[in-house]
Amino acid sequence: MVIEKDKSIETVQATRTLFLALMDSLSIDKLNEIPEGFNNNIIWNFGHVIVSQQILCYKLAGLPLKIDEAYISKYSKGTKPASFIDENEWVFLKQQSTHLLEELITDIENGLLDNYTSYTTSFGIPLNSIEDAVKFLTMHEGLHLGYAMALKRIVNK
Secondary structure (H helix, E strand, O other), X not given: XXXXXXXXXXXXXXXXXXHHHHHHOOOHHHHHOOOOOOOOOHHHHXXXXXXXXXXXXXXXXXXXXXXXXXHHHHHOOOOOOOOOOOHHHXXXXXXXXXXXXXXXXXXXXXXXXXXXXXXXXXXXXXXXXXXXXXXXXXXXXXXXXXXXXXXXXXXXX
């Protein structure tokens, strides 16, 4: 995959920048708040996109994940916040959001993710390559940013 010819990585980077800006405007309490009628909070959505990138890009390429299994268990699809996320974990997630994306770019450029196992997402979209996975990330991360934007409006009332 030639990164320069595909805007997918740039789109994911831009989405993460927007996500970080949205979150930086809120207190840790607001990031953790689960409004009535919702199953998760803003910080869970952020952790979820980071973990999903690891699963969709590395696990399906048969490579070890670059984030501890504890985070996978905490933020994977089908989970919900089980405890308050403190400032230390929030700082860690912010660091990982950019660091792991930079590593993904390098690993794609070096061909490390070319041995990809096909997977059909819960949206019914087949992912047959790392290129497909990165393109899917653009939609997935945008979706969760949208959830976070809606949650922000509610927690700020």
